[in-house]
Amino acid sequence: MNKKVKLLIVTQKVDENDDVLGFMHGWIKEFARQCEKVTVICLYKGQYNLPENVKVLSLGKEDGVSRLKYFVRFYNYIWRERKNYDNVFVHMNQVYVILGWKIWRLLGKKIGLWYAHGYVPFSLRLAEKPLHKIFTSTVSGFRLNSKKLHIVGQGIDTEIFAPINVKIENDRLRIISIGRISPVKNYETLIKAVEVLIKRGMKLEVNIIGGVGLPEQEQYLDVLKKMTKSKELESVIHFKGAVPNKDIITVLQKSDLFVNTSLTGSLDKAMLEAMSIGLPTLTCNEAMLEVLGDYKRKLMYNKKDFEALAEKIVYIIGLNAKEKEKMSTDLRDIVVKDHSLPRFVKMILDNY
Structure with missing residues (x-):
């Protein structure tokens, strides 16, 4: 912990009630715990409750x-606040690096970017040049060759995303999937898969958590709902809409199995949050090849x-109580060891 560090964070949104970026509220809290001062520039400011040094x-x-x-x-902000930060941490939006790097370099600030996605736009190639440091979750999260790259895992608050001892009794396997409603989520x-299992006589309840923001996402949701109706699965598959990240823990704790079908190729926080509890x-996400260890063959599909x-899914249903308990413990241990929030923040700060 380096309490002498003064950090500028540039991010899209600060809002603890946001379904996608609500986790950033927890990240900022942990940066504040490990830094003397944290200044945050965001595009959108919603509800937040952060320490006095933020x-x-x-x-x-x-x-x-x-x-x-x-x-x-x-x-105005990056110049006016120049004495209140030494290092810059840009979250996921490389355009801010392109806009600010000349001033930051002139002021002698070290510039870091967090980027964890399989997509490599031209703007990312431009931003890579003036950066001092690049942080990502796995090898697949940053697909440019760069000597500036540091793989630091993800930042999961494992104290919040923790198992509960009591499970609600249910005669159905409760499956949950979390992510924005977008074609890339597949x-x-x-x-x-659910249709196959229902035809075999299995009892399932499927909750898909995620919001829509763009017209094409609305259209995709309509396609999914029509598909569900045509397969007579409306009583099985439920589209629940957006849920604030701070409330996801309750939804996860009421579930038996997490399924990820995403084609992004980047490490999805929602999977690690599920594993943490x-x-x-x-999952079919290749980024998890770097995460799951001995469980790759058991938990991954094409x-x-x-x-x-x-x-x-049939394999998971067939596990006995002892096997389920061991899997649950092992998956949580992976997150605690490699992706806990305090470790994540410390690795970022130590690498500036």
């Missing part, structure tokens, strides 16, 4: 200000292979 400055999206004003505020594979987690996913 200052949050918004570019004003919540007030509907113009894009021009975003730029004016951004440059929910069709889950729907088809001890949920068996099935992308879009709904029959293989169905068989993996």
Whole structure:
């Protein structure tokens, strides 16, 4: 822990009630615990409850200000606050690096970027050049060759995402999948797998948690709902909409199995949150090859292979109590060891 560090964090949103970026609230708290001072510049400011050594400055999206004003505020903040930070940590949006690097370099600030996604836009290639440090979760999370790269895992609050001793009795296997409603999440594979199992007479309850934000995502949700109806699965598969990240723990604790069908190729926080509470987690995401260790063969299937996913679900159902307990303990141990939030923040700060 280095209490002398003064850090600037640049991120899209500070809002503990957000379903996608709500976790950032917890990250900022942990950075504040390990730093002397944290200044946060965000595009959108919602509800938050952060320590006294944190200052949050918004570019004003919540007030509907113009894009021009975003730029004016951004440059004003990074210059005005220059004595309140030594290092810069940009979260997922490399455009802020492109906008700010000249001033930050002029001021002698070290610039770091967190990027964990399989997509490599041209802007990322541009941003890589002036950066001092790049942080990602796994090898597959940053697909450019760079000597600046540091693999630090993910940041999961394992004290919050913890198992509970009492499970609610249910005669159905309760499956949960979490992620925005987008074609890249490939929910069709889950729907088809469930259809296979229902035809075999299995009792299932499937909850898909995730919101929509773009017109194409609304269209995709309509496609999924029509698909569910055509397969007569409306009483089995439920689209629950967005749930704030801070409330996801309750939903996970009421589930028996987490299924991820995403095609992004990057390490999904939701999977690690599920593992942290001890949920068996099935996935086709290649990033998990670096995470699951001896459980790779047991818990992974090929992308879009709904029959293989169905068989993996059958395998989970067939585990006895002792086997389930061991799997739950082992999966949580992976997260605690390699992806706990305090470890994550310390590794980032130590690598500046």
